[in-house]
Amino acid sequence: MNTEKLSAHPMAIRGVIPQGSRAPHRPATAPPSAAPRRAHELRLMWRNTRMVVLSVLTAALYAAVLVPFKVVPLIPGVTELRPGNAIPVVCSFLFGPAAAWGSAIGNMIGDFFGGVGPGDVFGFFANLAYGYIPYKVWTIVAAPDQSPVALTPGTLARYVLAALAASMLCADLVGWGDNLLALRPFWVLGNIIIMNNMVAAIVLAPLLLAAIYPRVRRAHLLFTDLMPEIEASARPRRLVGFAMLLGGEVTAWLAGNLVSAGYWRPALVPAAFNVAPYTRAVALTVSPAIVIAIIGMLLL
Amino acid sequence: MLTSLYLDRASAIHRLHPVVKLFGLFVVFWSVFWVDRPLALVPIAVLLILAAQVAGAWPNFYAFRWFLILMIPPTMIEWMAVYRQGPPLIDFWFIHLSGAALRYGFGKGLRLAELLAASILFLSTTTVEDFSQSLINLRIPYRVAFAMSLAFRLVPLFMDSALTVVQAQRLRGYDFDQGNVFERLRRYVPAMIPVFMGALRRVNNMAMALEARGFGAGVRPTNLSAYSMTRRDVVACALLIVIGTVYFLLYLYGYGAVTP
Structure with missing residues (x-):
């Protein structure tokens, strides 16, 4: 038996693996050096048990705040009051990629209490973006190691930009997806979601963040402490990503609203698609902008 | 609830x-x-x-x-x-x-x-177990399916602790129902912070408990319930x-x- 290999295993160090038994192929928490260098952090985080637990906690907290408000619909079948939308933004600054997955899973769990639908697939990825974008945008617009809780006009403006970038892509993805499935016109969800997300992100999230961020930092549970192996990509690449994200999501939002409300009939769209209720015209017009925004998000 | x-x-x-x-x-x-x-x-x-x-x-x-x-x-x-x-x-x-x-x-x-x-x-x-098993059958990674089913289990726990905090603060005279919608939402922040912090206190223990049970050890986990096509x-x-x-x-x- 290769005792050297066994003793090197982290579970063996903690005494989990009995003497004489074989070491599993992969450690539960891979040491930083064992992680593939080129893996994206959204994949990499699943190798770290603490990050998995943080994504579970984010999901459970998000769902626990969403579910009680399912009974207070603003427009039945469309949306409800969602104070829980503050959780992904708060957790994004704290737990990074774990918050992205947590908000995606949490939203899906929330949907389970109010009925699931085909649009929830888009809701899953939209919430993934909603939890992923704030901390990534923050690393671009803020100075290194700048805390998001400082009450200065500059910090607040950067915070609002990060929250708005996340809210807009979230709204675009759900509006586009539900339009693609011909469930709801783009102009309904594309606007309601931005409003709902921004209300929670501006009214609630800063208060929560101000109370929780310093404590999490002291407890060394920030994602930068738990996953030091995450390396930021080169700044030019991130800037290009940021420009693509903003350009793509703003274009998607404008085009989606104008086409679905019948105010713009793009010349490039075939005439057969340019008829009310414009679901195909919206799909054709918005899709390229969504693709650009998603590529930009992944380049951040 | x-x-x-x-x-x-x-x-x-x-x-x-x-x-x-x-x-x-x-x-x-x-x-x-x-x-x-x-x-x-x-x-x-x-x-x-x-x-x-x-x-x-x-x-x-x-x-x-x-x-x-x-x-x-x-x-x-x-x-x-x-x-x-x-x-x-x-x-x-x-x-x-x-x-x-x-x-x-x-x-x-x-x-x-x-x-x-x-x-x-x-x-x-x-059930949640059935659902997460169906996700695994559909080749969704085990860790994602596991995270989903564990989060499902924790939701009632967090809702319960939030309710306890709200009741405790009401007993101390804190009024959650004062003001307009935004004011009311802000009033729930002091109730959310203890729930949040309570959840964070579980992180290390939960991670250790999972690792002690071989979470992510690379071996395909077995299931308590067996499902077969009839x-x-x-x-x-x-x-x-x-x-x-x-x-x-x-x-x-x-x-x-x-x-x-």
Whole structure:
């Protein structure tokens, strides 16, 4: 038996693996050096048990705040009051990629209490973006190691930009997806979601963040402490990503609203698609902008 | 507070393989996707009512009754606003209301209500374990499926601790119901912080507990419940394929569309 290999295993160090038994192929928490260098952090985080637990906690907290408000619909079948939308933004600054997955899973769990639908697939990825974008945008617009809780006009403006970038892509993805499935016109969800997300992100999230961020930092549970192996990509690449994200999501939002409300009939769209209720015209017009925004998000 | 929609019954639908139930949900989504005509959506509604009867899911449908009914009018209005075809009954400024628009809007509303009904039926007959097992069967990574089922389990726990904090603060004279909507929302922040911090205190213990049980050790984990495809599952799949095909044919031959 290769005792050297066994003793090197982290579970063996903690005494989990009995003497004489074989070491599993992969450690539960891979040491930083064992992680593939080129893996994206959204994949990499699943190798770290603490990050998995943080994504579970984010999901459970998000769902626990969403579910009680399912009974207070603003427009039945469309949306409800969602104070829980503050959780992904708060957790994004704290737990990074774990918050992205947590908000995606949490939203899906929330949907389970109010009925699931085909649009929830888009809701899953939209919430993934909603939890992923704030901390990534923050690393671009803020100075290194700048805390998001400082009450200065500059910090607040950067915070609002990060929250708005996340809210807009979230709204675009759900509006586009539900339009693609011909469930709801783009102009309904594309606007309601931005409003709902921004209300929670501006009214609630800063208060929560101000109370929780310093404590999490002291407890060394920030994602930068738990996953030091995450390396930021080169700044030019991130800037290009940021420009693509903003350009793509703003274009998607404008085009989606104008086409679905019948105010713009793009010349490039075939005439057969340019008829009310414009679901195909919206799909054709918005899709390229969504693709650009998603590529930009992944380049951040 | 409702923390799960699952109803423990011994019906034929409950006993179906979880993947078949997920496939059933997909077939309902697929079928209603192809048709807009309210009349074409009626057979699916009848099938859902029959399935609810077989599964004994009426308590959940009763709990969602107002939601099922009230979701139709807003959906109708949304779609009628953009459907500007057919001879108008009312034509004023931006309002262009025709008989076709009414049918189209009602069809869309009915479609959403049927989607919700299908999901209520699915959740009434499927446990979280069944659902996460069906995800694993569909090649969703084990860790993601596990995270989802663990989060599901924690939701009632967090809701419970939030309720305890709210009650404790009410006892101390804190008024959560003062002010407008935004003011009220802000008043819940002091209740959310202890819940958040309580959750964070679990992180290290939970991670250690998971690692001690070999979480992510690279070995495919086994399951307490064993699922196998039976003849009942095959018959259900065949029926679902027929339903999905019929609805696609309705679309292909133009019977599902609303004509102006």
